[in-house]
Amino acid sequence: MSQEKVLMKGNEAMAEAAIRAGCRFFFGYPITPQTEVAAYMARRMPKEGGTYLQAESEIAAINMVYGASSAGARVMTSSSSPGVSLKGEGVSYMAGADLPGVIVNVQRGGPGLGGIQPSQSDYWQATRAMGHGDFQVLVFAPSTVQEMADLAYLAFEKADEYRMPAMILSDGMLGQMMEPVVLPERVEQLPEKPWATTGHKGERKHNIVDSLYLTADELERLNIERFERYETVKAREQRAETFMCEDAEIVLVSFGATARIAHSAVVRARAEGIKAGLLRPITLWPFPVDAIEGCMGCAKAFLSVEMNMGQMVDDVRLAVNGRVPVEFFGRTGGIIPTPDEVLDAIRKLAGKGGE
Numbered sequence: 001m002s003q004e005k006v007l008m009k010g011n012e013a014m015a016e017a018a019i020r021a022g023c024r025f026f027f028g029y030p031i032t033p034q035t036e037v038a039a040y041m042a043r044r045m046p047k048e049g050g051t052y053l054q055a056e057s058e059i060a061a062i063n064m065v066y067g068a069s070s071a072g073a074r075v076m077t078s079s080s081s082p083g084v085s086l087k088g089e090g091v092s093y094m095a096g097a098d099l100p101g102v103i104v105n106v107q108r109g110g111p112g113l114g115g116i117q118p119s120q121s122d123y124w125q126a127t128r129a130m131g132h133g134d135f136q137v138l139v140f141a142p143s144t145v146q147e148m149a150d151l152a153y154l155a156f157e158k159a160d161e162y163r164m165p166a167m168i169l170s171d172g173m174l175g176q177m178m179e180p181v182v183l184p185e186r187v188e189q190l191p192e193k194p195w196a197t198t199g200h201k202g203e204r205k206h207n208i209v210d211s212l213y214l215t216a217d218e219l220e221r222l223n224i225e226r227f228e229r230y231e232t233v234k235a236r237e238q239r240a241e242t243f244m245c246e247d248a249e250i251v252l253v254s255f256g257a258t259a260r261i262a263h264s265a266v267v268r269a270r271a272e273g274i275k276a277g278l279l280r281p282i283t284l285w286p287f288p289v290d291a292i293e294g295c296m297g298c299a300k301a302f303l304s305v306e307m308n309m310g311q312m313v314d315d316v317r318l319a320v321n322g323r324v325p326v327e328f329f330g331r332t333g334g335i336i337p338t339p340d341e342v343l344d345a346i347r348k349l350a351g352k353g354g355e
């Protein structure tokens, strides 16, 4: 396996990893700060024998994803917050038809058109309300350019394995920053998709991909089946990284770009004698409740650090279930929290000053 490092933007590393994962269809629409994903795909897809298409809207793009996925292809679309909202209906249809596919959100501040600076304010949307109906999507939260590539690659595999949409929940900071990255090897064998509408030359029954079920019993049965599958996903696919959590009394929980700042604050808190640690969820759905449980032995308090008004903190509170206090620190509107601000919040929780 080649370990050659290349310097790339997060958006571009993610796009290249998708190609290496076998993605041959990309349907997009420009929006800051994700446009490099589309630009990269426009350049690379024709060379790979794939299709890049700039759709007339985000809604059109997600429905093209539905079509290509129905035919068994690995397919991706990408946008930023307001654009992802437009895709919600299509993602719900994909979930209802049990279609895999990768949706990227390079988040910017909201609500509404908001701004073009980084944000994590679509956590609730990704984990709770990606569209109408009873369903979940897999949500991966990269924290480095390397993870933008690795998790995009993994997202295709897991989306196919569980026949569900997968989201990369990135942000404008990770999308725009450049770091060295080792790109994944090209996938050798794509999985069989016996359910896909590939044409059958009269040799088998028609495959039908649909999300319309007018019989309530059948719709309920399918929803129950899907939620049984989600239980398997929750048991097998929780991912998290911990840093200095073995004896941590103040456990910071932080994902994506913000986790990098929380990491610096933990190092500085330790230098002041505060037993702080960091738990970084890598999957946001399923939320890594087992990793939270692993910290319960020493934790006296949790601090959820986010680039929003407090969204993931809900999941931390659910996992902690009232056993110790769970507090929140965040900045919003495109403002990136500083290590100083986070350190101050740690000091306050530890009862050692803070403004």
Ligand SMILES: CC(C)C(=O)C(=O)O
Residues within 6 Å of the ligand: 030, 031, 032, 033, 113, 116
């Ligand atoms: C309105 C502008 C800022 C915009 O949404 C974009 O360029 O993505």
